[in-house]
Amino acid sequence: MKLYLTPGSCSTGIHILMEELDLVFEAHLVNLLNGDQNTPEYLAMNPKATIPTLVRNDGTALTEFPAIAYWLARSYPKARLLPGDPDGDARVIELMDYVVGTIHGLGFTRIFTTDKFALHEADFDAVKAQGMDIVTRGFAVVNDSLSPQGYVMDTFSIADAALFYVEFWADKTGISLPEMCLKHYLLMLQRPVVRRVLMEEGYRLD
Numbered sequence: 001m002k003l004y005l006t007p008g009s010c011s012t013g014i015h016i017l018m019e020e021l022d023l024v025f026e027a028h029l030v031n032l033l034n035g036d037q038n039t040p041e042y043l044a045m046n047p048k049a050t051i052p053t054l055v056r057n058d059g060t061a062l063t064e065f066p067a068i069a070y071w072l073a074r075s076y077p078k079a080r081l082l083p084g085d086p087d088g089d090a091r092v093i094e095l096m097d098y099v100v101g102t103i104h105g106l107g108f109t110r111i112f113t114t115d116k117f118a119l120h121e122a123d124f125d126a127v128k129a130q131g132m133d134i135v136t137r138g139f140a141v142v143n144d145s146l147s148p149q150g151y152v153m154d155t156f157s158i159a160d161a162a163l164f165y166v167e168f169w170a171d172k173t174g175i176s177l178p179e180m181c182l183k184h185y186l187l188m189l190q191r192p193v194v195r196r197v198l199m200e201e202g203y204r205l206d
């Protein structure tokens with residue numbers, strides 16, 4: 001398989017899941033700042049011009065974090081990346097969708113790509129503040145739903161990889177995490193695979 005990723009981005013969550021599953025795959029770096037995602041070759045594979053993209057062994061490309069994560073969990077069920085019962089699976093998808101759609105899609109996107117949300121530079125600060133508000137409220141909602149063990153459910157699931165990448169962004173941008181999210185982040189940072197992936201993506205762990 002081939003995973004198209006950008007270090008330190010949402011694809012880091014998929015990278016973590018693939019290494020948790022011990023899968024053999026080629027990592028292809030996509031430089032978003034250079035516009036690699038807009039080349040005809042990339043658009044032929046993923047017309048949305050986003051990462052992550054996973055090209056599977058049958059040659060088909062899968063996009064969207066939740067879809068890729070779900071496909072990985074269902075394709076390699078022994079790893080139990082989904083609880084396996086309808087209610088548990090729905091809870092995992094519920095949180096993952098909120099993280100990707102709201103905290104990332106509505107919140108961090110306003111902070112990282114402010115110019116896509118404001119026509120005039122004079123409005124940038126307001127858009128960023130709006131993004132901060134969405135992110136802060138999003139983490140507060142997630143905080144109240146985490147399990148006492150520290151993960152989203154009793155054990156590690158695909159939702160934890162999603163939550164981790166936005167917590168990583170919060171850490172890198174100086175946004176403080178509420179208590180349970182911080183506990184979750186630190187728990188994730190103790191996982192050998194998470195540490196390895198961050199190092200592979202060029203981050204130093206102190």
Ligand SMILES: N[C@@H](CCC(=O)N[C@@H](CS)C(=O)NCC(=O)O)C(=O)O
Pocket residue numbers: 009010011032037049050051052063064065066100113
């Ligand atoms: N809904 C998409 C969002 C993916 C996304 O927005 N990825 C960002 C990087 S974290 C991206 O590719 N941005 C393209 C760009 O900035 O041009 C998903 O779940 O995969």
